[in-house]
Amino acid sequence: MPPRCGPDGRDFGDVVIAGPGEPLDFVAGSLVLAVGARGPEAAAMVAAAGAAGAAAVAVRVTGARLPAPVRAAAEVARVAVLGVPAGLRWDRVEAEARAMVACGAEPGPDRGGDLFSLAHTVAALTHGVVSIEDAAHRVVAYAGSGEEADELRRLSILGRSCPEPYLALLRRLGVHRRVRESDEVVPVAEQPEMGARRRLVIGINAGRRPLGTIWVQEGGRPLAERAPQMLRGAARLAAAQLVDHYFQGDARARLASREELSHALLTGRFDAAALAAHLGIDPDAAADVVAVDLREPPGDIARADAGRAEAAGIMSVHAAAHRANALVVHACGQLYAILPAPAAEPAADPAEPLLRWAGDLVATLRRLTGTAVQAVLAGRADRLADIPDVKRRGHQALRLLARTPEVPVATHTRLAPALLVRDTLDLLAAAPRARFPAVAALVAHDREHGTDLARSLLLYLDAFGDVGAAARRLTVHPNTLRYRVRRAVALTGLDLDDPEHRLAAALQLRLDLAAPDRAAAAFPRG
Known part of the structure; x- marks a missing residue:
């Protein structure tokens, strides 16, 4: 259980992300995620959020207890405080909290995280910083390195929606129309004056009904070459999940x-x-x-x-x-x-x-x-x-x-072909009367005398009689291999000019030389 203090049992009606120094006049009854607030800033945010009527505040902690200044500020402001451990991502905290708001249930390990999981996958595949927005341009999931996020991305996450000046630019460029009307991946050039790096965007649509968009911002390295294809796949997967988002279904x-x-x-x-x-x-x-x-x-x-x-x-x-x-x-x-x-x-x-x-x-x-x-x-x-x-x-x-x-x-x-041979060997293993006794005796001879005649014969047959190739796989001189083959023929009575003799010998040798995992051992490799 994360460290906490303050009144228990207080429900919250929304989740608000805020940074140090930002106005908190809209957080009444909400859970405030104090992103980036450490030390004195965390205590100040707890006091300010409590004064603004917040139901609870979540702050980052590094130990097992909330810092004393934070506890003191919570007691004065009479606001609950939740400590977020260092290993827990803020986006995960937000997903769990929003799931509690939507479903009125205790958070589980995966509740509300499906779109976030998809966003993380897209970020890994595209090498970019990802945001998934609904049709009202509200950010519902995001992923990627926070250090590579541009100013526009930061404002979108903290404000839960895209800033209006950038939306106006997108309208002028026809970006929204293009993503609503097709599955086209639309590039949006860098806008330095707005703090926006290059982006790719695709619409998430259910037939002709627009549900949202997926944005990939270029970070510290170029986007992957296949980023557009990955966005098309992600948009298809996100459609059903955004339907759940709109109608509060259980994704x-x-x-x-x-x-x-x-x-x-x-x-x-x-x-x-x-x-x-x-x-x-x-x-x-x-x-x-x-x-x-x-x-x-x-x-x-x-x-x-x-x-x-x-x-x-x-x-x-x-x-x-x-x-x-x-x-x-x-x-x-x-x-x-x-x-x-x-x-x-x-x-x-x-x-x-x-x-x-x-x-x-x-x-x-x-x-x-x-x-x-x-x-x-x-x-x-x-x-x-x-x-x-x-x-x-x-x-x-x-x-x-x-x-x-x-x-x-x-x-x-x-x-x-290899699977056919493997299945044939399985059938032979289950039929002990179907054997080539002379070849079985050759394998027994090797085990008794420490020779390698049987394996040498098998690799010779596998090489279709190419002495040089088989000798290289055995790492012996070609004359050594010729001697071994002659010796094996003498002991078994094999007629290597007879194709049935060759086939029967190869099957019996594979069967007798196989290790427990015949799928691998039946096909010896040098």
Whole structure:
């Protein structure tokens, strides 16, 4: 519990952000967030807010107790004071407080934070300072480095709305009209006289109804090259959340329900047609499925869950920018993007554009997570009901792709031969009578005598008889490999000119040389 003092049980009707020295004649009955007030300034703001009729004041604290001057000012002004710990962001405090105002409930760990989470994701992807505004130009969420925020941004956050001179400029430039009428990303040039750096803005619209805007201000470095695409995806995701903002819906409940329905669609737990109606997707539409594994090292489960949640937010913005009605689902420790195919898209192989999209996504996730993220284009489901089968292909392909961590993206089509071999080995393992006894005896001979004939023979077969290539993988002289192959043939009676002998030997060797994780060990690498 944060440190607090003053009268308890006093409700507040609004949340006001104020800085030291600002007038407080509009804070009656409100919770005042004293942003930037430390030491004597904090005590002065508590006294002034109490005199102005504020219900409570939140100030930053560095220890376990409120400073004595702040407590003394609170007792004189008879105002409640809440201490905000150093690790808690002001935007989070504001989100929790506004959730209490809107819903009359105790704040939970995620209440009111969905738009803020989206803003933080956009800030990370664009390298900018982000604000999300409603249709009345009121700031409802923001994110990004406060040190990089310009004067216009600071005034917008503290005043909860964009200053009128800048709004007048936007009207003259036709910016509002352009963002209301399309999904165009509109650039707004730097305005030094207004303390405004370069910006990008996109409208958040529900059909022809404008709901708000997302702004990205250029900070200490140029905006990311793909910032416009990321803004388009974010605008699609923000639309439903702003509907909740206007009508005081429970965004957490709606998003949780959508995630549950999306998970059911991915795993086939419920009827696809009924789920599609709830999700706003044509049940007969085709959909591409992309599977992603963060490749996080084993460890703290809570940390892994937090990492997946952050990655899912990033992936959702990317997916929404690429396809309308895209869904991102967490299942089996992996993330899956369900990308409904546009009705006008031809039935041609969609691998090329999807490969580019998946490559951009993996590069972004690798940069932000620091792990060797990998993705697989699992394939296209001709109908939504076929998605679970495609998902299973993606899951299996990701397991196989783990043997080549340097490969960021692959397609199921490319991995299909290796998956076929793996499935064949699984069938052979379950049928002990289907064996090549001579090759099994060769493996036993190696174990007994400490030789390496079986593995040498397998790599020779894998290299299609190329002695030089197989010898390099074994790091032996080619003559050594030739001797080993001749010795293996003599012990087993193999006829290397017979294709069935070669195929049977390769399968048996993979089966007998495999480690417990056959998906990786059945495909030896140098």
